[in-house]
Amino acid sequence: MPNEDVLQHFNKEEAPFIDQVLDWRTQVINQYRPVLTPFLNPREQVIVNSLLGHSDDYDFAFFGGHEHAERCRVLIYPPYFEIKKDDFEIMPLSIHYASKFNQLAHRQILGSLLGTGIDRNRIGDIISEGDTWQLFVDKTLVDFLKIEVTKMGRTPVTLKMIANEKEILNPPSQWQMSEQTISSYRLDTVLAEGFHLSRTKTKQAIEKGGCKINWQAISNPSHEVKIGDIISLRGHGRLKLSSELLITKKGKYRVKIGRIKNN
Known part of the structure; x- marks a missing residue:
C-alpha cells in the first residue's frame, strides 16, 4: 500500500x-x-x-x-x-447500421459492449457526429467484438476498423464551460452551483444514490470533490471540475466547471 x-x-x-x-x-x-x-x-x-x-x-x-x-x-x-x-495499441472502430430507420445512443452502445463481459477500462471514448458513431478500444479486443457485437439494443450493427486516421471524427466538445464561485469543494455544494439547484435537493439526490464521481457511486454529500473529477447527477447530466482559478478575499473558490446537460 x-x-x-x-x-x-x-x-x-x-x-x-x-x-x-x-x-x-x-x-x-x-x-x-x-x-x-x-x-x-x-x-x-x-x-x-x-x-x-x-x-x-x-x-x-x-x-x-x-x-x-x-x-x-x-x-x-x-x-x-x-x-x-x-x-498505445488503440483501434478505432466505426459502427455501421441502418441510420435511416434506427437511432443509437451512447448508453445503448456502451451497454452492448459491456454485455460481452469485457471490462470498462478496455474501452475508450464513444463519439458521434450526426448519425455517425465511432469508438476506441484495446486493439486486442477487435476480433472478439466484431464477432460478439451484432446488435445494439434492437438495432443490427457491424463493427469495422477505421484504417485511415483522416476518417476519425472530430466532433465539437459537448462541455459547456463556465466560471463559478463555490464556498467549498463539498459534493452537494459543487452540484448545487453547477446545476443551479438547492443544496437540499442535491443532498437528497446524493443520499438516494443518484450521484457518481468518476463512474463510482457516492452517497456522502460532504465528499470532497477534486480537480479533474467527473460528476454525474441522475436526471441532470455531468459536471467536470476543470481547474481552480483563484481564492477570493472571502475564502471562496473561483473554479472552471464544464457541464453536459441531459437532453
Missing part, C-alpha cells in the same frame, strides 16, 4: 489505484521497459500525472486514439524509448 504521505493528497477509495500507478512506475524503473495502462478516466489521469511527475528514470504520455480524448491510455517508458501512436 502507498504510504500516508502519498494518501493524504487523495481520497481513501483511490488507494488501490494509487498503489497500481506506483507499481507501474516500479516496473518501468526496475525492468527498464515500457508499461501501457488500460484506458483511464480523467480523474485517474490526474492521479497518474501527480504521482509520476518529472523523473530522469522514465517519461510518460497520454493518448486516447483521437484529439481531445477524454478516456486515455498512459504509456510509461524509459528514457531510451521513442514512442509512436501504435505503441
Whole structure:
C-alpha cells in the first residue's frame, strides 16, 4: 500500500489505484521497459500525472486514439524509448447500421459492449457526429467484438476498423464551460452551483444514490470533490471540475466547471 504521505493528497477509495500507478512506475524503473495502462478516466489521469511527475528514470504520455480524448491510455517508458501512436495499441472502430430507420445512443452502445463481459477500462471514448458513431478500444479486443457485437439494443450493427486516421471524427466538445464561485469543494455544494439547484435537493439526490464521481457511486454529500473529477447527477447530466482559478478575499473558490446537460 502507498504510504500516508502519498494518501493524504487523495481520497481513501483511490488507494488501490494509487498503489497500481506506483507499481507501474516500479516496473518501468526496475525492468527498464515500457508499461501501457488500460484506458483511464480523467480523474485517474490526474492521479497518474501527480504521482509520476518529472523523473530522469522514465517519461510518460497520454493518448486516447483521437484529439481531445477524454478516456486515455498512459504509456510509461524509459528514457531510451521513442514512442509512436501504435505503441498505445488503440483501434478505432466505426459502427455501421441502418441510420435511416434506427437511432443509437451512447448508453445503448456502451451497454452492448459491456454485455460481452469485457471490462470498462478496455474501452475508450464513444463519439458521434450526426448519425455517425465511432469508438476506441484495446486493439486486442477487435476480433472478439466484431464477432460478439451484432446488435445494439434492437438495432443490427457491424463493427469495422477505421484504417485511415483522416476518417476519425472530430466532433465539437459537448462541455459547456463556465466560471463559478463555490464556498467549498463539498459534493452537494459543487452540484448545487453547477446545476443551479438547492443544496437540499442535491443532498437528497446524493443520499438516494443518484450521484457518481468518476463512474463510482457516492452517497456522502460532504465528499470532497477534486480537480479533474467527473460528476454525474441522475436526471441532470455531468459536471467536470476543470481547474481552480483563484481564492477570493472571502475564502471562496473561483473554479472552471464544464457541464453536459441531459437532453
